[in-house]
Amino acid sequence: MNHQQLFELIRRKKSFLCVGLDSDINKIPKHLLESEDPVFEFNRQIIEATIDYAVAFKPNLAFYESRGLSGMQSLEKTMRLLQSYSDNVFTIADAKRGDIGNTSTQYARAVFDEAASGFSFDAITVAPYMGEDSVKPFLEFPGKWAIILALTSNKGADDFQFFRSGDGTPLFRKVLATTKHWGSIDNTMYVVGATRAEMFEEVRKIVPDHFLLVPGVGAQGGSLSEVTRYGMNNHCGILINASRSILFASGDCDFAAKASEEAQSMQKEMQSLLEQHKLL
Amino acid sequence: MNHQQLFELIRRKKSFLCVGLDSDINKIPKHLLESEDPVFEFNRQIIEATIDYAVAFKPNLAFYESRGLSGMQSLEKTMRLLQSYSDNVFTIADAKRGDIGNTSTQYARAVFDEAASGFSFDAITVAPYMGEDSVKPFLEFPGKWAIILALTSNKGADDFQFFRSGDGTPLFRKVLATTKHWGSIDNTMYVVGATRAEMFEEVRKIVPDHFLLVPGVGAQGGSLSEVTRYGMNNHCGILINASRSILFASGDCDFAAKASEEAQSMQKEMQSLLEQHKLL
Numbered sequence: 204m205n206h207q208q209l210f211e212l213i214r215r216k217k218s219f220l221c222v223g224l225d226s227d228i229n230k231i232p233k234h235l236l237e238s239e240d241p242v243f244e245f246n247r248q249i250i251e252a253t254i255d256y257a258v259a260f261k262p263n264l265a266f267y268e269s270r271g272l273s274g275m276q277s278l279e280k281t282m283r284l285l286q287s288y289s290d291n292v293f294t295i296a297d298a299k300r301g302d303i304g305n306t307s308t309q310y311a312r313a314v315f316d317e318a319a320s321g322f323s324f325d326a327i328t329v330a331p332y333m334g335e336d337s338v339k340p341f342l343e344f345p346g347k348w349a350i351i352l353a354l355t356s357n358k359g360a361d362d363f364q365f366f367r368s369g370d371g372t373p374l375f376r377k378v379l380a381t382t383k384h385w386g387s388i389d390n391t392m393y394v395v396g397a398t399r400a401e402m403f404e405e406v407r408k409i410v411p412d413h414f415l416l417v418p419g420v421g422a423q424g425g426s427l428s429e430v431t432r433y434g435m436n437n438h439c440g441i442l443i444n445a446s447r448s449i450l451f452a453s454g455d456c457d458f459a460a461k462a463s464e465e466a467q468s469m470q471k472e473m474q475s476l477l478e479q480h481k482l483l
Numbered sequence: 484m485n486h487q488q489l490f491e492l493i494r495r496k497k498s499f500l501c502v503g504l505d506s507d508i509n510k511i512p513k514h515l516l517e518s519e520d521p522v523f524e525f526n527r528q529i530i531e532a533t534i535d536y537a538v539a540f541k542p543n544l545a546f547y548e549s550r551g552l553s554g555m556q557s558l559e560k561t562m563r564l565l566q567s568y569s570d571n572v573f574t575i576a577d578a579k580r581g582d583i584g585n586t587s588t589q590y591a592r593a594v595f596d597e598a599a600s601g602f603s604f605d606a607i608t609v610a611p612y613m614g615e616d617s618v619k620p621f622l623e624f625p626g627k628w629a630i631i632l633a634l635t636s637n638k639g640a641d642d643f644q645f646f647r648s649g650d651g652t653p654l655f656r657k658v659l660a661t662t663k664h665w666g667s668i669d670n671t672m673y674v675v676g677a678t679r680a681e682m683f684e685e686v687r688k689i690v691p692d693h694f695l696l697v698p699g700v701g702a703q704g705g706s707l708s709e710v711t712r713y714g715m716n717n718h719c720g721i722l723i724n725a726s727r728s729i730l731f732a733s734g735d736c737d738f739a740a741k742a743s744e745e746a747q748s749m750q751k752e753m754q755s756l757l758e759q760h761k762l763l
Contacts, residue, residue, distance in 0.1 A: 265582060265589035271600035275552055302545060302579050303637040309545035320551035330610045332632055334639020352612055357583040359614020366657055369649040377646055
C-alpha cells in the first residue's frame with residue numbers, strides 16, 4: 204500500500220483511526236478465558252466490531268511475546284484475520300525494532316516476509332538510535348513501511364528526544380530531518396505523540412508530506428482536534444491510534460459492543476474533521 | 484546473577500567471551516538441514532563445543548523471529564539447553580527492545596518471566612530512545628539485567644549517537660550519564676562497540692564500574708587488546724561478543740570443532756589479558 208492508497212482507504216472509511224491491539228490477557232473480559240485462544244477470540248470480536256470505523260490495526264507485539272509461543276500463535280491468527288480484509292485494512296506490527304543491518308533484515312522478514320515467518324504486516328515501528336543501516340533494511344520491502352520513532356507520547360521522551368545541539372535543535376528534529384531522506388512518503392511514517400500537540404507545527408515544517416502515527420489521544424490526554432489542526436495535510440497524513448480506550452471500553456460481556464460505540468464515536472469526529480479540511 | 488557473581492564466573496572460566504547465536508538458517512552447514520530442528524541442532528553443537536571457553540551466550544532474537552513460530556521453538560529449546568548449565572553461563576536475549584512503561588513490562592516478561600513466556604534469560608539488550616519509563620521496567624526483575632545501547636559498532640552509530648549538545652557532549656555520553664542512575668552495576672550494562680576503541684576511555688570516565696558488552700571484535704575489525712587496555716576494570720567489566728567468527732569458522736561438517744578452536748583461541752588471549760590486569 205502506498206500513501207495514495209492509504210489516503211483512499213481513509214476517504215472510503217471516512218476515518219483515520221488505528222486500533223491498537225494491546226491485548227493484555229489479564230485485562231480481557233473473564234468469560235473469554237474459557238475460549239481455546241482467549242486473546243485471539245478477544246481480538247476477533249474487537250476487529251469485527253470496529254472494522255467499519257478503523258483503517259488500521261496495530262498489534263503491540265510485546266503483549267503477544269510475553270505469552271511465549273502461545274502468544275505468537277494468537278498473533279498469527281490475528282494477522283490472518285486482518286489479512287482476510289485485504290486492501291480494506293492497513294496492518295502495523297508495533298515492535299520498535301532496530302539493529303545492525305543484517306539483523307534488521309531479519310526483523311523485517313519476521314514481520315513482512317510471509318514465506319519466511321508466516322507474518323505479513325504492512326508496517327513496523329522502528330527505533331532510530333542505531334542510525335541508517337538499522338532502518339534501511341525495513342525500507343527494502345516493496346509496499347511495506349517503516350514507522351520511525353520521532354517524538355513519543357511518554358514522559359521518558361524528555362530524557363533524550365529533547366537533547367539539544369548547539370543551535371537548539373532537539374534530537375527528535377534531527378531524527379526527522381535525517382531519516383526523511385532514507386525512504387519516501389510511500390514507505391516512511393513517524394511516531395509523534397498527541398500529548399505534545401504544540402509540536403506538530405514543528406514536525407510539519409520538516410516532514411510536511413509524511414504520514415504520522417499518533418498515539419496518546421484519549422487515555423494519555425492528547426486532543427484529536429488539536430492534533431488535526433496542526434498535523435493534517437492534504438492527504439490526511441495522520442493515523443490516530445487508540446488502544447485501551449477502545450479495547451477496554453467495557454470489561455464485561457458487552458466489550459465488543461462498547462468498543463464498536465467508542466470506535467464509531469471517534470470515526471464520526473474524524474469524518475467531521477476530514478470534512479472541515481475538505482478531504483471528503 | 485549480580486556483577487560479583489559474573490566476575491567470579493569470568494575468573495572460573497578465565498574468559499570474558501560471549502558467543503552470539505546469530506544462527507542464520509541460510510548459513511548453517513547444509514548437512515544439518517536434515518535434522519528435525521536444524522537451527523537448534525546447530526546451536527546445541529556450538530554451545531557444547533564452546534561452553535568451556537565462554538561465560539555468556541547471546542541469541543540474537545531477529546534470527547529466530549524471522550522464522551516465525553518454528554524459529555521461536557528453536558529459541559525455546561536453545562534457552563532450555565543454556566539453562567541446564569545454570570550458574571555456569573550468563574544468557575542474553577539480544578532484542579533491542581524499549582517502549583512505553585506498560586509495554587516494556589510485557590517485553591521484560593517475554594524474556595525474563597518463565598511462568599508467563601517460557602523464557603528466562605539473565606539479560607536483555609534495550610534501546611534508550613524512549614527514556615526512563617521505557618528502560619526501568621526491565622530493571623524491576625530481581626537478578627536480571629538491562630544492557631542499554633550506548634555506542635554501537637555499526638556505521639549508522641554516527642547518525643545520532645554523536646549528535647552533540649552545545650557543550651560538545653555527544654548523545655551516547657548523555658545516555659550513559661543519565662541512565663546510570665536508573666539502576667545499579669548489578670542490573671545495568673552498556674553496549675559499546677569495539678570498533679571505536681579510542682572511545683573506551685571516555686566511556687570509563689562516566690561508568691567506571693559497569694559491565695560493558697562489546698560487539699565488533701573480529702569480523703567488524705575491533706581489537707581485543709585495545710578494548711581491554713581502555714575498557715577493563717577491577718572486576719573485568721567487559722564481555723566481548725563474537726558471533727560470525729565462531730559460528731561460521733567452518734561451513735562444513737567440522738563447524739563445531741572449528742568453533743571450539745576459535746573460542747579457545749579467544750579464551751587463551753583473554754586469560755593472558757586477565758593475568759596482565761592481575762585479575763586471576
